[in-house]
Amino acid sequence: MRLDKFLKVSRLIKRRPVAKEVADKGRIKINGKLAKSSSDIKFNDVIEIRFGNKIVEVRVLETKEFTRKEDAEKMYELLSETRVKVDESE
DSSP: OBHHHHHHHTTSSSOHHHHHHHHHTTOEEETTEEOOTTOBOOTTOEEEEEETTEEEEEEEOOOOSOOOGGGGGGGEEEEEEEEOOOOTTO
16 A cells, blocks of 8 residues: 555545655655655554654554544554654754
């Protein structure tokens, strides 16, 4: 499954174009490597997403084409959520 689609379906990021933009700006890593929006993700991958002053790290538990809002959180396991100091140069 594509990274941008997973982020949308799992509701980590609400809209797919936003997920694509975040990935293309180099703010997402899969298993420690910089990822593009078209990168493939699979079971047990670790995704690290930087949202401004917050870094969220999740492990992929399942990939589905569609899911209900209540079941979206079952697609991943939250590993860590860290606040970081925002760099003024970005």
